[in-house]
Amino acid sequence: MKLDEISRPIESELARFREEFKQTMTSEVGLIDKVAGYILRQKGKQARPMLVLLSANIAGGINDSTYRAAALVELLHTATLIHDDVVDTADMRRGLPAINALWKNKVAVLMGDYLLSRGLLLALKHKDHRFLEIISDAVKRMSEGELLQIEKTRSLDIDEATYFKIISDKTASLISTSCEIGAVSASSDSDVQQKLRACGEAIGIAFQIQDDILDYLGKSSKTGKPVGGDIKEKKITLPLIYALENADAQKRKEVIALLKSDKKRTLFSEEIILFATEHGGIEYAEHTAKKFVQKALDALSSFPASPSKAALELFINFAVSRQT
Template sequence: MPDASSPISNGRAASDHSDADGDTLTLDRSAPTTLDEIRLPVEDDLEAFRSYFREAMRSDHMLLDKITQYVLWQKGKRIRPILVLLSAQACSGTATDTTHRAAALVELLHTATLVHDDVVDDAEERRGVFSINALWKNKIAVLLGDFLLSRGLLLSLDHDDYSILHTLSDAVRRMSEGELLQIEKSRLLDIDEETYFRIISDKTASLISACTKSGAVSVTDDEALIERMDEFGETLGLAFQIRDDLFDFSVEDAGKPIGIDLQEKKMTLPLIVSLREAGRREKKRILKLVDQDDKTRDDLRTIGTFVDKHGGIAYARRKMESLASDARSLLSALPPSEARRSLAGLTQFAIQRSR
């Protein structure tokens, strides 16, 4: 868990370095940084994952099957299953059936949390299409999320994948605690940087670290290696979330209107840092705007200008880039491979993506 002054408290410098064989993990300009390139080493494994995932989504209940088919049609980027599969390959050279099931479990749990999140946020769209709750209302959306969670649990229990189930169950616990802490603190508008990192560590990084750890657990008993992959995922997850938070302050590279988080009174890193740097009167004025239930475009522009003026955006970008660098450094103990190269490329994709 990082403190307020350091991206991660592992004693490493923020710069990339070479492994014992001199294999440098500084960002290679030829490294894969598009998702299509990154997933190339695991294309065959992704098909095996899809088979487990589709089977787990099947139901004899007509309405439930109709809804799950709608979920399958949406597809998504599948970043989390890709992380599971790449981590397994990077640790042992090959993925296993256990790895494929772990990837399916991750996607089932992730999909369930997204469905539940849309209910909590009263969101009508997800990835540019109607959300489940918008089409079938909240009760059915909640029950669908429960169904997906149960299918994930059964998938692991039926194959005695207890270590992986424990890893993912702990991630779900942390995600719930992080969401509740954010809701509590958003009401009071008193989140500092340390609390912010605690929230995003639980809300976002926990599942990404569960992906990389599960991939390792599925192929090795090496505790040191498993712990390193866990830490890699945690660090990558923090950088990933900061990138999401920066979207709220930039129309150009986010492809969405400014202020989605601000409308929900979410205190993200750029705003937290700027409030810390501002004078008492200005801070009070901005907090009053943030606390408004209905903010106008002018209100959002005022907050955005304030954050830019006080260096919040630049600070968040530096922290994000430092975390991505630290994540790459954690891969240096792994043997050189295409999977490791893709994981290194994924650290850059995470902070350069447009959505």
């Protein structure tokens, strides 16, 4: 896993972050502590706190408020994952049973709300009002993006512009927030803040396109998600959008009919994958993801070379090179 390499310049800071993050999740209520302990054991890649710390270093240097910014982002991300699991009725998360599968939806929704409130209180206590603005805007964009996707999935009416609106709101918003909030914690220069925000936004878009490509190509054992999962849910992503736009009218009609039908799901997704591949959809999506990688790298170009900048550049490339 490349992430180890990426986190090298901020190893000790990441350790301090983990300690502070753990503190924000304690409670007098036994059940909360139990679920929180479980969440901490499940702990993911902590990519977002890494982005906060790296961006802060690039912008001027990590300080006390950077750790709170990182905790805020990770609390929000964790709350979102827990709510997502309810929403997707997922049974597994990072190879372990999901909170909602172990404790039922009720506990999952409440635990998500609890974590959000802890994040808010932490920020308010330290008068981190600017952090809160950035974070609240991310919550708004994330829910808007997901709801737009649901609306569009239902009508099977989705073009490239809508696709980019959805993925930038639902996925790129929090990655962009991570970079921006790190920059804000370390510098009051709005140009610096804006560059790192733009870098994060481009990373997020590249990351989601790669996710959508992996739904067409990935092996289930690697991603932990079944291949073709999105297709079965009739989520139309970039490979398919491109293929539909570039197929002849007759073929397009057939595929749309197939999407609308209730044909046996497995067979169905195999046909769609084949169609998207044959019509250059995968290739186009890979090409587009690389364009956003370049955009992210360009946003960093004016910052002087440093171990943190080099690590962030590694991260940017990782967004599209990853196979899981």
